[in-house]
Amino acid sequence: MKLEFTVASAFVNLFIVLILSPLFDGLTRKVRALIQSRVGPPPLQSYYDILKLMGKEDLKSTINPLFRLSPYMSVVSIAMASLLIPIGSLTPPLNFWGDIFLFIYVITVVGIAIIITASASENPFAYIGASRKMMLHLSVEPILAIALITGAINAGSFKIGDIVKWYYTNGPNVSMVLATVCVFFSLQALIGKIPFDISEAEQELAEGVLIELSGPKYACVKWTNMSRQVLFCLVFTQIFIPWPFTDYFLINVIISLLKITVLLFISSLIEALNPRLRIDQALKYNLTLALFSLTSVFLALLRL
Amino acid sequence: MQNFLYPITEVAEKIEKFRENIIVYVEPHQIKETVKLLILQNIRFVHLTAIDFSDKKNKIELNYFFLLLKDKVNIVLKVYVDSLNPTISSISDIIPAAIWAERECNDLFGVKFEGHPDPRRLVLSDDWPEGMYPLRKDFKYNQKPPQEKKPFLLKKPKEGTTVIPIGPFYPSLEEPAYFRLIVEGEKIIDFDYRGFYVHRGIEKLAESALNYQQIPFLAERICGICGFVHSTCYCQAVEKAADIDIPQRAKFIRSMFLELERIHSHLLWIGLAAHIIGFDTLFMQTWRIREPVMYMCEIITGNRKTYGINIVGGVIIDVLPQHLRDLENIISDIEKEIKELREIILEDDTIQLRFKNVGILEYKEAEKYSVCGPVARASGIKTDMRVDFPYAAYPTLSLRVPTKKEGDIWARTLIRLDEILISIGILKEILTNIPEGSTSVKVSKIPSWKEAISYVEAPRGQLFHYILTGPDGKPYRWAVRAPSYQNYQCLSILLQGATIADAPLIIGSIDPCFSCTERYEILDIKNKTFRIYSLQELECLKAR
Numbered sequence: 001m002k003l004e005f006t007v008a009s010a011f012v013n014l015f016i017v018l019i020l021s022p023l024f025d026g027l028t029r030k031v032r033a034l035i036q037s038r039v040g041p042p043p044l045q046s047y048y049d050i051l052k053l054m055g056k057e058d059l060k061s062t063i064n065p066l067f068r069l070s071p072y073m074s075v076v077s078i079a080m081a082s083l084l085i086p087i088g089s090l091t092p093p094l095n096f097w098g099d100i101f102l103f104i105y106v107i108t109v110v111g112i113a114i115i116i117t118a119s120a121s122e123n124p125f126a127y128i129g130a131s132r133k134m135m136l137h138l139s140v141e142p143i144l145a146i147a148l149i150t151g152a153i154n155a156g157s158f159k160i161g162d163i164v165k166w167y168y169t170n171g172p173n174v175s176m177v178l179a180t181v182c183v184f185f186s187l188q189a190l191i192g193k194i195p196f197d198i199s200e201a202e203q204e205l206a207e208g209v210l211i212e213l214s215g216p217k218y219a220c221v222k223w224t225n226m227s228r229q230v231l232f233c234l235v236f237t238q239i240f241i242p243w244p245f246t247d248y249f250l251i252n253v254i255i256s257l258l259k260i261t262v263l264l265f266i267s268s269l270i271e272a273l274n275p276r277l278r279i280d281q282a283l284k285y286n287l288t289l290a291l292f293s294l295t296s297v298f299l300a301l302l303r304l
Numbered sequence: 305m306q307n308f309l310y311p312i313t314e315v316a317e318k319i320e321k322f323r324e325n326i327i328v329y330v331e332p333h334q335i336k337e338t339v340k341l342l343i344l345q346n347i348r349f350v351h352l353t354a355i356d357f358s359d360k361k362n363k364i365e366l367n368y369f370f371l372l373l374k375d376k377v378n379i380v381l382k383v384y385v386d387s388l389n390p391t392i393s394s395i396s397d398i399i400p401a402a403i404w405a406e407r408e409c410n411d412l413f414g415v416k417f418e419g420h421p422d423p424r425r426l427v428l429s430d431d432w433p434e435g436m437y438p439l440r441k442d443f444k445y446n447q448k449p450p451q452e453k454k455p456f457l458l459k460k461p462k463e464g465t466t467v468i469p470i471g472p473f474y475p476s477l478e479e480p481a482y483f484r485l486i487v488e489g490e491k492i493i494d495f496d497y498r499g500f501y502v503h504r505g506i507e508k509l510a511e512s513a514l515n516y517q518q519i520p521f522l523a524e525r526i527c528g529i530c531g532f533v534h535s536t537c538y539c540q541a542v543e544k545a546a547d548i549d550i551p552q553r554a555k556f557i558r559s560m561f562l563e564l565e566r567i568h569s570h571l572l573w574i575g576l577a578a579h580i581i582g583f584d585t586l587f588m589q590t591w592r593i594r595e596p597v598m599y600m601c602e603i604i605t606g607n608r609k610t611y612g613i614n615i616v617g618g619v620i621i622d623v624l625p626q627h628l629r630d631l632e633n634i635i636s637d638i639e640k641e642i643k644e645l646r647e648i649i650l651e652d653d654t655i656q657l658r659f660k661n662v663g664i665l666e667y668k669e670a671e672k673y674s675v676c677g678p679v680a681r682a683s684g685i686k687t688d689m690r691v692d693f694p695y696a697a698y699p700t701l702s703l704r705v706p707t708k709k710e711g712d713i714w715a716r717t718l719i720r721l722d723e724i725l726i727s728i729g730i731l732k733e734i735l736t737n738i739p740e741g742s743t744s745v746k747v748s749k750i751p752s753w754k755e756a757i758s759y760v761e762a763p764r765g766q767l768f769h770y771i772l773t774g775p776d777g778k779p780y781r782w783a784v785r786a787p788s789y790q791n792y793q794c795l796s797i798l799l800q801g802a803t804i805a806d807a808p809l810i811i812g813s814i815d816p817c818f819s820c821t822e823r824y825e826i827l828d829i830k831n832k833t834f835r836i837y838s839l840q841e842l843e844c845l846k847a848r
Contacts, residue, residue, distance in 0.1 A: 036588035124466050128490070128804060194582050195654060201582065201805070206474060275654050276582030278805045279490065 010083055010093035012253055017082035017234070018075075021226040022046035024260070028229075028268035035272040046226060050219045058215035067120035071213065071220040074113035078227045081106040084160055085234050087256050088249040090168060090242070091161035099158035100148040104141070110228060111137045114209055114221060121212035129208020132279050133199035139286035140189040140196075144235070146293040147179035151239070153300040160239065168242045175299035180240040182293035187263075188270055189286060190232045192225065195270075195277040233260040233267070311341045324693070325378045325757060332383050332392050339368070339381075339395045347372050347379060348687075349674045350768050351785040352405035354413040356440045358387040364413060366392065367783075368402075369757065369770065376692055378757050385415065394420040401674035404793055405785075412439035427500045430454055438508055445505075445512040459496040461486045468804055470811070472501060483795075483811060490803045495796050510782050511774075516542055516750055519782070520614045526784065527817055528609070529572060532565050533762040534769075534784065535614035540695055541758035541771040542616045542779075546750040552697070553741045554618035559697040560631075560734050561601070561611060562760070563727040567638070568597045569763035570720045570727075573815045574645075577717065580809050581658045586648070593641045596634045603627065618744025628735055639728045646721050659714035663798045663810035666711055673794040677765020677787050678723065679814050681707045682715035689761035701733050713813040750777075762787050764815050788817040 033040025118130035155166035189196040237259040350369040368381035394417035407426035414437040470483040486494035524535040571594040578586035605611040670683035708715035765787030774780030
């Protein structure tokens with residue numbers, strides 16, 4: 001593996017996941033506005049929001065150091081997770097040391113960081129938001145993990161690059177199709193948008209986990225949420241639908257950008273056309289999906 | 305005299321019958337017995353209010369208003385208590401619907417109710433001094449009492465439970481009210497309420513500073529959404545008391561605006577309910593459908609809201625033929641859109657997941673708390689003031705009263721959707737049948753010491769106005785009971801055992817109208833001071 005390739009692809013990944021994510025968020029806001037017969041904000045509004053929040057006063061509701069540090073931790077974890085996804089070619093930038101377990105670990109840290117922030121803030125709304133987020137994470141992330149393990153069993157390797165390569169050359173089999181479908185249906189919960197924005201439910205919990213955040217910390221958490229949206233879309237498009245792939249780095253990047261635009265469009269349609277679920281209803285949905293995805297592991301073990 | 309009155313004759317001092325009202329005079333110590341006898345007849349509690357006669361006969365008159373739906377009569381229990389030491393035994397343990405009314409009477413008149421389950425303050429603010437009763441006649445309307453700092457007693461959470469405060473500032477309930485949910489995990493185990501943060505004392509102002517023709521404009525400002533019901537109800541009460549017969553055309557115009565108001569109020573509610581469950585697309589689209597209705601009202605009266613067209617004796621504007629044509633086009637447009645909206649809501653499984661079997665109010669509880677409007681109809685109580693006590697043009701119009709048995713939020717939604725379509729039907733009928741003629745009659749002197757009860761079916765339910773005319777060109781007592789006032793009191797039942805996620809939805813499902821309930825105060829945000837309209841300012845408002 002050449003060093004230049006690692007540096008270039010790492011740069012591209014970080015650019016897409018961190019720098020472009022507010023633009024994608026702006027697009028989803030525009031789509032939502034059009035469905036709701038509104039004019040909507042300009043596409044760059046999410047950048048303005050983050051910049052404005054960065055310059056705002058940082059109110060410290062508690063002296064707990066966890067509360068101060070964890071918002072920044074969530075941005076760093078998102079950046080790390082983005083380096084494990086193949087975008088420009090079939091191998092991710094950090095393929096040599098990152099496998100699916102590291103990936104799952106890192107994306108869990110993103111959620112955990114926000115849960116810690118909320119629990120440290122000593123606000124009853126944040127507490128409830130945190131407990132809801134915990135339940136949601138515990139129920140939805142196994143689905144992604146099981147789907148990745150299905151890929152690993154099929155490919156015979158835990159490295160994400162190897163899984164994608166195997167999937168790209170061998171094409172889908174029954175177990176992978178089932179895993180892909182399960183990930184697709186859990187995508188909205190992974191992203192944390194309506195009907196699954198239960199931990200932040202504005203109307204029920206007054207933004208729940210985010211209620212005590214302000215200034216740069218709030219900007220970081222908002223930015224994390226936007227980046228997470230792009231990251232999970234990339235997980236789905238690059239790992240579970242790796243087609244079409246060309247030999248040219250730049251064209252691959254453009255194709256993947258198009259793919260996540262389509263996916264985000266579908267996701268904002270779902271967001272605009274559905275009400276929020278209650279936590280028990282969401283858990284029921286996720287657990288049913290988890291059972292389905294478990295069958296994909298058995299199918300993979302049977303080489304189907 | 306009707307059969308049901310026979311048992312009462314034993315306890316009552318005197319029974320009078322006047323139009324559809326039966327007035328029963330009772331001794332203070334007999335009140336509980338009388339109410340117990342009445343409750344066997346399946347009566348509904350409407351309101352309890354007092355009238356201060358301290359300067360005339362050293363008495364405070366308590367008026368208990370009841371309603372007998374099947375015979376369509378009002379029963380008024382009149383009790384005189386001593387104004388120096390006004391005490392009477394509470395009826396709240398027999399009729400829980402009277403809890404708030406008794407607390408309000410205690411606040412404003414100083415009547416002590418013995419054995420009341422919750423004798424805390426309801427209306428008065430926490431810094432109001434003890435022993436000052438604003439609705440007594442010796443209290444001047446512009447008097448400023450000294451402030452007395454005292455914390456309000458709220459229910460304390462038990463060990464292992466947390467308090468979730470909803471309000472007074474809350475993103476999905478943009479109104480000043482404090483719902484204190486005591487929760488265990490996600491489950492609500494106890495509930496407390498503190499409201500009336502913006503009580504203005506509109507009744508006091510009307511009784512002391514305004515005349516009959518100025519009050520409709522004040523009454524219309526009681527509510528920010530359905531103000532027209534208040535001015536109509538007030539005008540009807542005065543017209544009834546003074547035996548004024550208003551022209552048929554004025555009656556039709558009143559009915560027309562009442563129905564337009566119902567349509568836009570129900571659409572507003574559907575939008576808000578969708579917003580509470582996070583379905584913002586439905587919220588935006590419902591409010592888009594609502595907009596032409598507001599626009600039409602603006603074209604006819606000059607205002608989107610608070611039309612200011614009601615006076616005692618009729619209405620002050622006329623509806624031109626081109627308005628009727630425009631209105632016809634608009635309602636046939638929105639009828640189509642509302643039918644589509646109804647299809648969308650009926651076919652949406654996720655909405656039903658959130659609405660069905662949530663916030664159930666059983667028929668028995670609904671009767672006990674005397675809830676009204678769509679909340680009562682969703683629990684199977686067939687009550688609609690347009691049918692029970694027809695007013696304005698309703699005696700000549702045909703309408704049906706939808707009811708459901710489930711009593712959950714889904715039933716309330718369906719009832720409201722149905723009512724919009726019924727309102728559109730009524731509007732169509734009004735448009736074809738509206739008679740020609742004048743729109744108001746000249747009102748000369750209004751006789752003193754006459755009383756009248758008037759009902760209007762507001763979008764939120766049965767609205768009640770009571771008036772006792774006074775000797776000096778203004779009412780001696782004007783009492784208002786908004787529908788939300790009654791519906792609020794069943795919230796403790798609805799919220800018991802619900803989850804936090806459902807709490808805003810349940811509170812929203814009764815369509816609470818805070819300004820109606822509290823008869824609110826005008827807040828001048830710039831100077832951060834409360835302001836009461838002076839006479840000249842009201843004249844200006846009237847002139848506009």
